[in-house]
Amino acid sequence: MKILVAIKQVPAHDSRLFIEPTGEWIEENDLGYEVNEPDAYALEAALQLREQHGGEVIVMCAGPARVSSTIREALAKGADRALHIEEDDLRHWDNLSVAQLLAKAAQTEQPDLVLTGLQSDDLGFGQTGVIMAELMGLPHATLAMSVEVVDGRLRVKCELEGGWFQYVSMPLPALVTIQSGILRLRYATLMGIKRAKTKEVRKITPAELGAAGEPGITLRRIYAPHSLKQTQMLAGSVQEQAAQLVEKLKHEVRVI
Amino acid sequence: MTQTITAGQLLNERDITFMLYEWLGAQDLCARPQFAEHSRETFDAALEIYSRIAIDLFAPHNKKGDQTEPRIENGMVSVIPEVAVALAAFCEAGLMAAAQAPAHGGMGLPVLVERAGFAWLMAANPATAGFALLTIANVNLLLANGSPEQIEDYVGPMLTGRCFGTMCLSETQAGSSLGDIATRAEPRPDGSHRLFGTKMWISAGDHEVAENIVHLVLARMRDAPLGARGLSLFLVPKRLPGSASDGGERNDVSVAGLNHKMGFRGIPNTVLVFGDGSWQPFGEPGAIGYLVGQPGQGLPCMFHMMNEARISVGLGATAIGYAGYRHALDYARQRAQGRAIGNKNPSSRPVPIIEHADVKRMLLAQKAYVEGALALCLYCARLVDEERTAETTGERHTASRLLGILTPIVKSWPSQWCLEANNLAIQVHGGYGYTRDYNVEQFYRDNRLNAIHEGTHGIQAIDFVGRQLSLHGGAALGSLLDRMRQTASAASGIGTARLAEFAVALSGVIERLTHVAAKLVSQPEPAISLANATPVLEAFGHAVIAWIWLDQATAIGAAGRESADDFYRGKLQACQYFFRWELPRVGALIDAVERGDATVAAMTETWF
Ligand SMILES: Cc1cc2nc3c(=O)[nH]c(=O)nc-3n(C[C@H](O)[C@H](O)[C@H](O)COP(=O)(O)OP(=O)(O)OC[C@H]3O[C@@H](n4cnc5c(N)ncnc54)[C@H](O)[C@@H]3O)c2cc1C
Numbered sequence: 001m002k003i004l005v006a007i008k009q010v011p012a013h014d015s016r017l018f019i020e021p022t023g024e025w026i027e028e029n030d031l032g033y034e035v036n037e038p039d040a041y042a043l044e045a046a047l048q049l050r051e052q053h054g055g056e057v058i059v060m061c062a063g064p065a066r067v068s069s070t071i072r073e074a075l076a077k078g079a080d081r082a083l084h085i086e087e088d089d090l091r092h093w094d095n096l097s098v099a100q101l102l103a104k105a106a107q108t109e110q111p112d113l114v115l116t117g118l119q120s121d122d123l124g125f126g127q128t129g130v131i132m133a134e135l136m137g138l139p140h141a142t143l144a145m146s147v148e149v150v151d152g153r154l155r156v157k158c159e160l161e162g163g164w165f166q167y168v169s170m171p172l173p174a175l176v177t178i179q180s181g182i183l184r185l186r187y188a189t190l191m192g193i194k195r196a197k198t199k200e201v202r203k204i205t206p207a208e209l210g211a212a213g214e215p216g217i218t219l220r221r222i223y224a225p226h227s228l229k230q231t232q233m234l235a236g237s238v239q240e241q242a243a244q245l246v247e248k249l250k251h252e253v254r255v256i
Numbered sequence: 257m258t259q260t261i262t263a264g265q266l267l268n269e270r271d272i273t274f275m276l277y278e279w280l281g282a283q284d285l286c287a288r289p290q291f292a293e294h295s296r297e298t299f300d301a302a303l304e305i306y307s308r309i310a311i312d313l314f315a316p317h318n319k320k321g322d323q324t325e326p327r328i329e330n331g332m333v334s335v336i337p338e339v340a341v342a343l344a345a346f347c348e349a350g351l352m353a354a355a356q357a358p359a360h361g362g363m364g365l366p367v368l369v370e371r372a373g374f375a376w377l378m379a380a381n382p383a384t385a386g387f388a389l390l391t392i393a394n395v396n397l398l399l400a401n402g403s404p405e406q407i408e409d410y411v412g413p414m415l416t417g418r419c420f421g422t423m424c425l426s427e428t429q430a431g432s433s434l435g436d437i438a439t440r441a442e443p444r445p446d447g448s449h450r451l452f453g454t455k456m457w458i459s460a461g462d463h464e465v466a467e468n469i470v471h472l473v474l475a476r477m478r479d480a481p482l483g484a485r486g487l488s489l490f491l492v493p494k495r496l497p498g499s500a501s502d503g504g505e506r507n508d509v510s511v512a513g514l515n516h517k518m519g520f521r522g523i524p525n526t527v528l529v530f531g532d533g534s535w536q537p538f539g540e541p542g543a544i545g546y547l548v549g550q551p552g553q554g555l556p557c558m559f560h561m562m563n564e565a566r567i568s569v570g571l572g573a574t575a576i577g578y579a580g581y582r583h584a585l586d587y588a589r590q591r592a593q594g595r596a597i598g599n600k601n602p603s604s605r606p607v608p609i610i611e612h613a614d615v616k617r618m619l620l621a622q623k624a625y626v627e628g629a630l631a632l633c634l635y636c637a638r639l640v641d642e643e644r645t646a647e648t649t650g651e652r653h654t655a656s657r658l659l660g661i662l663t664p665i666v667k668s669w670p671s672q673w674c675l676e677a678n679n680l681a682i683q684v685h686g687g688y689g690y691t692r693d694y695n696v697e698q699f700y701r702d703n704r705l706n707a708i709h710e711g712t713h714g715i716q717a718i719d720f721v722g723r724q725l726s727l728h729g730g731a732a733l734g735s736l737l738d739r740m741r742q743t744a745s746a747a748s749g750i751g752t753a754r755l756a757e758f759a760v761a762l763s764g765v766i767e768r769l770t771h772v773a774a775k776l777v778s779q780p781e782p783a784i785s786l787a788n789a790t791p792v793l794e795a796f797g798h799a800v801i802a803w804i805w806l807d808q809a810t811a812i813g814a815a816g817r818e819s820a821d822d823f824y825r826g827k828l829q830a831c832q833y834f835f836r837w838e839l840p841r842v843g844a845l846i847d848a849v850e851r852g853d854a855t856v857a858a859m860t861e862t863w864f
Contacts, residue, residue: 014262029821032269072301187308190350190363193301194293 001055001149001172003046004111005079006102006129007039009063009070010122023221025091035070038117042178044185045147046115047078053149055112056080060105062098064088068201075196076188082201083109085209094217095123099131101211105204106136113154114175118143129177139170142177259695261315263307265586266379266579267630270823272303272372275631279811280638285366290357290645299369305349306373313342314380321383321522322698326463326514331534333462333511333524339384340465346377346388347417356395361415367644371571371637375630378575382702383522387420387460389568394421394472397561398491401549406491410470419468423565424455424492424528425558431457432715434555435484439475439530441545450542451475451492452531454512457709461526462494462511469494471509472561473530473545474554487554490545492530496537508543510534519701563659565710566667567636573706574629577674580681580699581622587694588615588684609684618684622677623826624834628801629670631808636666657732658739661724662800664716669797671706671713678703717789720796726777733773740766740803747806750813754828758806758835765799765842772846779852787857788849795845802839805831 011017012032020027035043046057059074061067062085071082085105090098106114114136116129126142133140141156145165148155154174158166206213232248234241249256263269276282282299285291317338326335346352355370356362365373377385395414398407413419430436439453451473455461462469471492480486495504508531515525533541549557588610596607609615639662642655678700682689689696707713725733740762748759776792779785785792809831817824848855 012263014264016264030270030823032263069297069300069304072297073304076301187345187349188301188305189348190302190305190354190365193298193305194363196301197293197295197298 001049001053001113002058002109002111003049003055003113003115004058004060004106004109005039005043005046005074006106006114006116006132007043007059007061007070007074008036008117008120009033009061009067010036010120013037013121017224019222019224024219025222033066033070035073036117036120036122038119038121038178038180040117040185041180041182042115042117043074043077043079044183045144045178046113047186048183049113049147049149050078058083058109058111060085060102060109062087062101062105063090071201072193072196073188075199075201076192077186078192079199081199084201084203086203086205087213091219092215093213094215095125095127096131096217097211097213097215099128099135101206101209101213102128103132103135104209104211106132108204108209112172113147114138114173115147116175116177118177118179126177129175133175136175138173138175140175140177141168141170144176144178145182147176147178258316259319261311261318261380261695263311263376265582266310266315267307267376267575268578268582269307271627271630272375274823274827275634275808276368276372278815279631279808280368280634282366282368282638285368285641285645288645288647290364291366294365299365302354302363302365302369303373303376306351306376309342309345309349309351310376310380313338313345314377314384317342317384318381318522319695319698321381322519322702323521323692325516325521326524328511328514331510332464333514333526335463335465335522335524339387339463339522342381342384343387343420343465344417347415352388352392352395352417353415355392356399356415360399360411366638367640368634368637371567372634374568375571375575375578375633378572379579381522382572382576383520385572386520386523387463387465389565389572390423390460391419391421393423393561393565393568394470396564397472397557398548400560401489401553401557402491403548406546406548409497410491410493413468414470418466419470419493420460420463420466421470421472422458422460423558423561424458424461424471424473426457427454428456432712434474434487435482437474437476437487439473441475441477441488441490441547442542443478449475449477449490449545449547450508450531450540451490451545452542453529455528455530457515458526458528459709460523461528463524467495468504471528472548472558474558475530475545477551480552484555485552488551489548489554489557491548492543492545496544505537506535507537508533508535508541518704519698520705562710563663564640566663567633567640569706569710570629570636570666570668570670571633573670573674573703574626574633576699576703576706577622577670577677578626578630580674580678580696580703581619581626583694583696583699584622584681584684585610585619587688588619591686593686615684618680620830620833621837622680624805624830624838625673625677627827627830628805628834629674631804632662632666632801633670635804636662654735657728657735660727661720661732661736664720664724664793665797665800667710668707668713668716668793669801671703672794672797673801675700675703675707713793714790717793718786720793721776721785721789722782725773730773730777736800737766737770740799743803743807743810747810747813750810752813752818754832755806755809755813758802758809758831761835761839762799762802762806765802765839768843768846768850769796769799772850775850775852781854781857784852784854784857788853791845792849795842795849798838798842798845802834805834 012034018027050057057079059079060083119126143159144156146157154170156168234244283296286294353362354365441449473490473492474487476486512527512529530543591609592606639655639659646652681696744759744762747755776785
């Protein structure tokens with residue numbers, strides 16, 4: 001089975017973020033980067049499927065030269081080879097154009113299964129995988145908690161709300177977006193790092209893929225969330241105050 | 257009790273990257289045949305594994321390990337289960353063998369990169385890291401001194417984590433003075449020995465983290481002379497090879513008790529008894545041991561491990577100090593208290609305490625100590641690589657001499673000043689820092705050990721003054737002072753007023769130290785030199801750290817990056833802090849030494 005995993009490099013989750021003077025994006029100079037968390041689980045799921053059914057795992061990552069560290073890490077964990085879509089200015093691409101780019105790149109591989117993370121830690125749209133599937137004409141499932149291949153079909157356990165799950169079965173090829181935390185992640189090993197050096201990283205540009213990156217969405221300005229404290233004094237007897245409090249917690253803050 | 261700690265609360269990745277690639281030229285090592293298969297990418301990928309494992313598996317149980325001391329159950333020591341999980345992941349990733357040659361299943365990383373990676377584990381959980389540290393040191397000792405069979409039987413299992421190591425030197429009556437060791441080794445016809453005696457303070461002396469434990473034990477063979485020259489080194493496995501059905505017959509080594517420590521509680525510290533008949537391997541009491549190296553060469557063999565261990569102690573002290581600094585920084589950015597000076601409006605919002613000058617002072621002092629110490633530790637690790645792989649014999653010799661004279665400093669300076677950093681980290685936290693709800697009080701307790709084990713602070717000072725200063729006719733000291741002079745001259749060549757100021761200050765200190773060293777070496781009364789040894793060590797320590805700071809500042813200056821971004825601005829400011837506020841301490845320390853002051857030497861026991 002040929003499994004393609006789309007992975008994204010995002011700012012490390014413990015980074016201190018500063019907004020650029022233009023207000024359009026965060027300062028990238030001093031940032032550390034890491035693999036998007038759900039994508040790490042997508043890779044793990046792919047590696048486990050390969051261990052069970054054989055085949056190959058290819059990782060695909062779009063971004064500037066710095067993403068090669070994320071690609072290398074995936075190779076060191078055991079992916080067989082990689083596809084680096086070289087694009088320095090990905091921040092001006094919206095999720096539709098990124099999905100178009102990834103779909104075109106994926107089509108060069110004709111995979112049996114495409115896995116992506118559920119959403120990205122930086123932008124959090126949760127759209128890329130789903131749009132890719134539409135563009136590639138593949139059946140898809142989102143929020144996957146487990147992925148199995150049974151009798152040549154895919155059986156996917158998806159998370160619903162409130163502790164409910166749904167099992168979906170679909171033919172291959174297919175695309176599944178993976179939820180975080182579903183498996184125990186492996187660590188790269190020093191031997192893996194050594195082996196990664198000899199693995200193929202195919203480089204390709206959006207132009208070569210015929211992808212234009214004309215965004216329909218423009219990110220104009222980003223803001224740090226304001227934390228506000230608003231004090232309200234409750235009046236009346238203790239019972240009345242408690243009743244008002246319950247009311248507010250239920251209907252205003254909606255936590256109970 | 258499981259905690260979530262971020263990488264930024266332990267070390268600053270950018271700082272490590274700066275030291276490795278912009279200052280110490282780690283990437284240049286790849287031009288040497290020993291490291292030819294590496295590149296910056298493989299170094300970075302390896303460092304990434306260390307930091308991931310540190311954050312995911314070492315840091316979360318640091319507090320739990322502190323609060324759940326090891327226990328003895330049925331004569332066996334148990335530690336919390338997280339320790340074994342963390343160490344198994346460490347071994348599976350190949351980190352135990354990271355710096356070993358590929359012939360031993362290693363990755364052949366430069367020691368520089370391996371130690372930089374290891375710093376993550378020490379910052380995350382020094383106690384759990386201690387198991388690995390001892391084992392790596394044992395492997396290095398066996399590779400240098402062991403027989404082919406000993407290497408065959410034990411190095412492989414240690415590198416894969418099936419077996420862990422200990423070092424058994426100390427006894428109750430023989431701590432600093434190892435020449436008084438009383439453990440005996442009796443020969444047996446088959447060439448093995450039986451050991452009898454009690455060892456005190458043995459870290460990781462017993463546990464069930466791995467199948468087996470290899471004790472490296474100093475003992476005295478029959479008819480050996482008294483004193484250090486009579487000591488030989490023995491390999492004493494907890495479980496003997498090729499015997500009994502259930503994973504090896506038990507050797508006659510038992511735990512008489514645990515020491516209850518101030519810090520480092522996650523790693524058991526044991527009193528180990530050898531040969532009291534608790535177990536009778538092959539029907540006879542006595543712990544079976546195999547001689548490592550030549551008879552009477554126990555201490556030199558052990559010192560092979562000790563020198564390396566001393567760099568590691570310095571690195572451990574640094575890592576804990578660094579983690580304290582990063583915690584304090586985080587806290588100071590979030591804790592709101594008080595208002596800016598001049599703001600008399602009581603209803604205005606309080607400011608984060610990092611805006612208060614005195615808090616900034618405490619943070620800057622910590623930054624200057626811990627980043628200075630880390631730089632020294634990595635500089636020494638780079639010297640180990642030089643010693644092993646530099647092109648010419650001359651370069652290898654120089655590296656070796658520098659390493660020798662820097663060893664007491666890299667052990668003692670971080671142990672003293674990164675502990676002070678931990679003290680300041682508590683202070684930045686105010687009352688909260690004094691509670692067990694926060695991490696910094698544990699850091700302080702953990703770090704307090706480092707001035708004691710692997711040769712106390714005082715013993716380092718005696719080694720430095722009594723031995724290192726005059727070693728090779730003063731050539732080691734000469735190499736060190738030369739390096740310092742080179743940096744001063746390079747710094748003044750950069751052409752900025754700030755670096756020129758530091759260069760002048762360092763040159764002044766170098767001249768004074770040269771003078772003091774000459775005086776000490778020719779001191780007719782060694783008793784006075786010994787009495788003043790610790791201030792001398794501390795003065796040299798401060799001068800060395802100033803030099804290391806200036807060397808980094810010079811690298812930044814040479815690359816034209818003084819104000820490239822806040823990272824470099826911060827580096828230079830910390831360097832300036834060290835030169836303006838710390839380096840002047842050297843003068844105060846050596847004034848009295850230079851006069852040959854005998855106040856301490858003349859003090860008499862009954863006058864107390
Ligand atoms: C937590 C912990 C872990 C340890 N782990 C190990 C281990 O794994 N293996 C091992 O073998 N040992 C271990 N040690 C032992 C450690 O190395 C010794 O404690 C240390 O060497 C000091 O010996 P001592 O405790 O007997 O102190 P002493 O030697 O009695 O020293 C007491 C004081 O006297 C000073 N002093 C002693 N002699 C002189 C002298 N000649 N001149 C000037 N001052 C002197 C010392 O500097 C010190 O301040 C450990 C100790 C601790 C606390």
